[in-house]
Amino acid sequence: MSLSEKEILEVFQKTGALLKGHFLLTSGRHSNIYFQCAKVLQYTKYCSMICGNIAKNFKSIKIDTIISPAIGGIIVGQEVARQLNKRSIFAEREDKTLSLRRGFSLEEGERVLICEDVVTTGGSVFEVIDIVKSSGAEIVGIGFIVDRSNGKVNFGFSQFSTIKMDAISFVPDECPLCKEGIELVKPGSRKISK
Numbered sequence: 001m002s003l004s005e006k007e008i009l010e011v012f013q014k015t016g017a018l019l020k021g022h023f024l025l026t027s028g029r030h031s032n033i034y035f036q037c038a039k040v041l042q043y044t045k046y047c048s049m050i051c052g053n054i055a056k057n058f059k060s061i062k063i064d065t066i067i068s069p070a071i072g073g074i075i076v077g078q079e080v081a082r083q084l085n086k087r088s089i090f091a092e093r094e095d096k097t098l099s100l101r102r103g104f105s106l107e108e109g110e111r112v113l114i115c116e117d118v119v120t121t122g123g124s125v126f127e128v129i130d131i132v133k134s135s136g137a138e139i140v141g142i143g144f145i146v147d148r149s150n151g152k153v154n155f156g157f158s159q160f161s162t163i164k165m166d167a168i169s170f171v172p173d174e175c176p177l178c179k180e181g182i183e184l185v186k187p188g189s190r191k192i193s194k
């Protein structure tokens with residue numbers, strides 16, 4: 001069974017994963033909305049259903065391996081890989097750059113699907129694209145749960161998101177929430193001061 005965008009949004013609201021406030025995004029931008037996917041994915045039932053939409057979308061494509069950027073993408077990649085019965089690996093940050101560690105590798109010609117939880121500017125996914133390309137493997141698609149850019153981010157490969165939303169974000173200098181003096185929060189971390 002596939003969930004509709006409306007049903008997925010309801011799951012986000014129900015699990016407290018759709019946060020409102022003043023947030024620092026991984027991209028460095030600020031926003032009044034944050035999708036804390038981990039709060040949805042902690043429920044294996046929802047994880048299975050939502051990642052199932054991604055798996056279903058890429059079911060007819062020949063895939064050897066799924067790769068995701070740590071940390072947010074790992075659960076998505078692992079669940080999509082489980083449903084498609086594929087290998088799942090992840091790239092993680094070391095000195096600010098994503099790389100393959102733990103003995104993970106890709107081979108030339110291997111067909112790779114990239115998975116992620118939330119895309120705002122797509123920075124982490126673009127880094128994973130570079131990792132896959134530099135290994136000589138082939139990218140067959142990009143699947144992610146939330147497209148915060150409402151389809152504006154184009155990775156240049158077949159891409160699929162389970163929900164699209166035009167969530168507004170700001171460069172820090174132009175952030176109206178900063179101007180209002182609202183405390184900036186980095187989700188999942190301790191509060192940070194401005």
Ligand SMILES: [Zn+2]
Binds near residue numbers: 030172175176178179
């Ligand atoms: Zn701000």
